[in-house]
Amino acid sequence: MLLEREARLLDQARFDDWLAMYSPHCIYWIPATPGGDPRREVAVAFDDRRRLEDRVYRLKTGTAWSQTPASRTVRMVSNVEVFPADDDRLLVRSNFLVSDFRTGETRFWSGWCGHRLRLRDSREEIEVRQVNLIDCDQNLRNPSIIF
Amino acid sequence: MNTSTFFDNLVREDRVHRSIYTDAALFEREMTHVFGAVWVYLAHESQIPNPDDFISARLGLRPLIVVRDSQGKIRALYNRCTHRGARVCRQERGNARTFQCAYHGWTYFNTGKLRGVPWPEGYACDFKDSQFNLAQVPRVESYRGFVFGTLNLDAPPLGDYLGGVRKPLDEWIERHPGGKLEVREANRLKYKGNWKLAYDNAADGYHVVFSHRSLLEMENRMQADPTKGMSFYLGKPDEAPMYVQVFANGHHFKDKRPNIEKRPGALWEKEAPHPGMAHFESSIRKKLGEKADRALDLAAAEAVNINVFPNLSILGNHIQVFQPLAVDETDATWYATVVVDEAGELGGAVDDVNALRLRTQEAFPNFGEVDDAANFEEIQRGLAACEDEWVYMHRGLGIPGRVREEPDGSLKAPATDEVFMRSHMQEWKRLMSTEPRISVVR
Numbered sequence: 001m002l003l004e005r006e007a008r009l010l011d012q013a014r015f016d017d018w019l020a021m022y023s024p025h026c027i028y029w030i031p032a033t034p035g036g037d038p039r040r041e042v043a044v045a046f047d048d049r050r051r052l053e054d055r056v057y058r059l060k061t062g063t064a065w066s067q068t069p070a071s072r073t074v075r076m077v078s079n080v081e082v083f084p085a086d087d088d089r090l091l092v093r094s095n096f097l098v099s100d101f102r103t104g105e106t107r108f109w110s111g112w113c114g115h116r117l118r119l120r121d122s123r124e125e126i127e128v129r130q131v132n133l134i135d136c137d138q139n140l141r142n143p144s145i146i147f
Numbered sequence: 148m149n150t151s152t153f154f155d156n157l158v159r160e161d162r163v164h165r166s167i168y169t170d171a172a173l174f175e176r177e178m179t180h181v182f183g184a185v186w187v188y189l190a191h192e193s194q195i196p197n198p199d200d201f202i203s204a205r206l207g208l209r210p211l212i213v214v215r216d217s218q219g220k221i222r223a224l225y226n227r228c229t230h231r232g233a234r235v236c237r238q239e240r241g242n243a244r245t246f247q248c249a250y251h252g253w254t255y256f257n258t259g260k261l262r263g264v265p266w267p268e269g270y271a272c273d274f275k276d277s278q279f280n281l282a283q284v285p286r287v288e289s290y291r292g293f294v295f296g297t298l299n300l301d302a303p304p305l306g307d308y309l310g311g312v313r314k315p316l317d318e319w320i321e322r323h324p325g326g327k328l329e330v331r332e333a334n335r336l337k338y339k340g341n342w343k344l345a346y347d348n349a350a351d352g353y354h355v356v357f358s359h360r361s362l363l364e365m366e367n368r369m370q371a372d373p374t375k376g377m378s379f380y381l382g383k384p385d386e387a388p389m390y391v392q393v394f395a396n397g398h399h400f401k402d403k404r405p406n407i408e409k410r411p412g413a414l415w416e417k418e419a420p421h422p423g424m425a426h427f428e429s430s431i432r433k434k435l436g437e438k439a440d441r442a443l444d445l446a447a448a449e450a451v452n453i454n455v456f457p458n459l460s461i462l463g464n465h466i467q468v469f470q471p472l473a474v475d476e477t478d479a480t481w482y483a484t485v486v487v488d489e490a491g492e493l494g495g496a497v498d499d500v501n502a503l504r505l506r507t508q509e510a511f512p513n514f515g516e517v518d519d520a521a522n523f524e525e526i527q528r529g530l531a532a533c534e535d536e537w538v539y540m541h542r543g544l545g546i547p548g549r550v551r552e553e554p555d556g557s558l559k560a561p562a563t564d565e566v567f568m569r570s571h572m573q574e575w576k577r578l579m580s581t582e583p584r585i586s587v588v589r
Binding site for chain 2: 027032033036038039040041042043044045046047048050051053054056057061063064065066103137138139140141142143144
């Protein structure tokens with residue numbers, strides 16, 4: 001349900017509501033190579049909370065030309081598996097397919113996500129989201145959406 | 148098509164014809180007359196550090212294997228089985244003494260020499276002949292770690308081709324301890340537009356405050372006055388100390404370093420907040436004390452754009468390459484680099500510096516280049532209007548005293564001037580009107 005809600009908020013461009021799902025010390029990470037260590041190689045994206053806020057801020061300026069006009073997106077989330085971690089944490093693995101319509105074409109982004117969730121004040125917060133695009137090490141055309 | 152009159156009509160003093168970006172026949176000619184005629188950047192030595200290391204590369208549309216052969220010599224092999232034409236190597240990178248074609252099993256040493264074919268007794272020919280070795284680029288040279296190749300037997304030596312751009316390139320290399328750096332993956336983008344749109348943009352100071360308005364706002368959102376990132380383009384950029392410098396052969400250099408105070412730490416102060424900053428900066432300051440500012444400057448983007456015609460642009464800490472795929476499709480790959488520090492000049496802080504440097508390098512591809520690429524795609528769409536023929540490049544032209552000639556023959560102009568693109572278009576015209584002496588060796 002959390003994954004579906006995250007997908008819906010992003011499809012609706014409700015970025016502030018989406019950010020509210022994330023913990024104050026979170027990571028949004030898109031590796032450039034499968035399993036690549038971000039301390040040793042550049043990532044497609046490696047955002048802490050502040051940079052994630054930067055990302056949302058930029059998308060809301062209306063002058064981010066790669067998203068002006070904005071993409072119309074539909075996200076499909078499936079193949080969800082849940083693995084317990086610590087007492088109050090969960091690891092969730094899921095597959096995704098994002099349909100991204102912009103400038104007359106629909107493009108597709110595919111991959112699997114790893115989420116690390118923490119139960120806090122009876123709500124689940126996202127601490128880590130790792131987005132593993134199947135073409136992470138390839139030249140990507142306009143990867144400016146939040147996946 | 149073979150007359151210089153034809154190209155004189157396409158590239159004029161103040162404008163170029165739209166067809167140089169849209170015409171498939173001109174694109175095909177560029178693959179020989181530009182990419183076949185001059186020294187083209189192929190790879191960085193740090194991507195093939197050991198004997199038998201290889202990496203796939205391109206020279207125009209030609210698939211190459213850039214290899215450090217078993218004797219340590221760097222070669223650029225054509226990734227094309229001599230037999231029927233299939234690629235012999237289907238991996239992006241690796242380590243191999245030989246390459247075997249998956250179709251009929253012909254095998255080559257990584258020197259390019261044919262090792263053997265299955266059942267040679269079924270052939271009347273002598274496989275000792277070099278005819279069946281892999282083709283390779285005849286001239287491959289490394290300039291301080293940057294591997295270039297040319298197919299043109301008449302091209303000048305690489306150092307001469309680089310000419311005036313060597314100085315900023317040397318300075319960029321030498322700011323690193325021991326002059327050493329290493330490529331560590333890349334931010335890889337693609338746009339549906341001609342490759343020259345990216346090179347036209349490589350020293351463009353005119354577009355910054357418009358195209359990158361959202362980036363400038365984002366980087367400066369936590370302070371009252373904008374000082375971060377490329378904020379020195381706000382206000383009156385042509386009156387700022389930065390300048391563009393134009394060399395022979397289509398190379399140019401945007402020097403933004405004069406905008407920044409000359410003291411350790413001043414470059415680092417231009418960086419907007421990014422992941423890990425507080426943690427790693429604190430660690431570096433603990434380890435290095437007074438010397439920390441110099442180390443932090445290495446994690447910051449160097450304030451230069453160093454452009455080597457036709458498709459190499461070094462900016463910040465990145466090595467950026469534009470690969471033409473089709474007349475209207477280009478890969479723009481932003482290779483990230485890290486400091487190596489073999490001599491330990493950074494007192495054990497090199498890993499911390501690099502952890503920061505990787506994050507600063509992610510910023511522009513994520514929040515800046517995507518907007519440039521969107522604009523390049525819009526140009527390609529706009530240029531479909533065939534009667535609307537001209538693409539203007541006349542900013543600064545005809546204003547007395549605006550472009551100054553230096554004693555070494557290079558030109559300097561204010562930051563938003565377009566003299567640099569007029570220069571590389573003249574070079575493009577010259578190359579497209581000239582027959583190069585292209586050859587491969589086996």
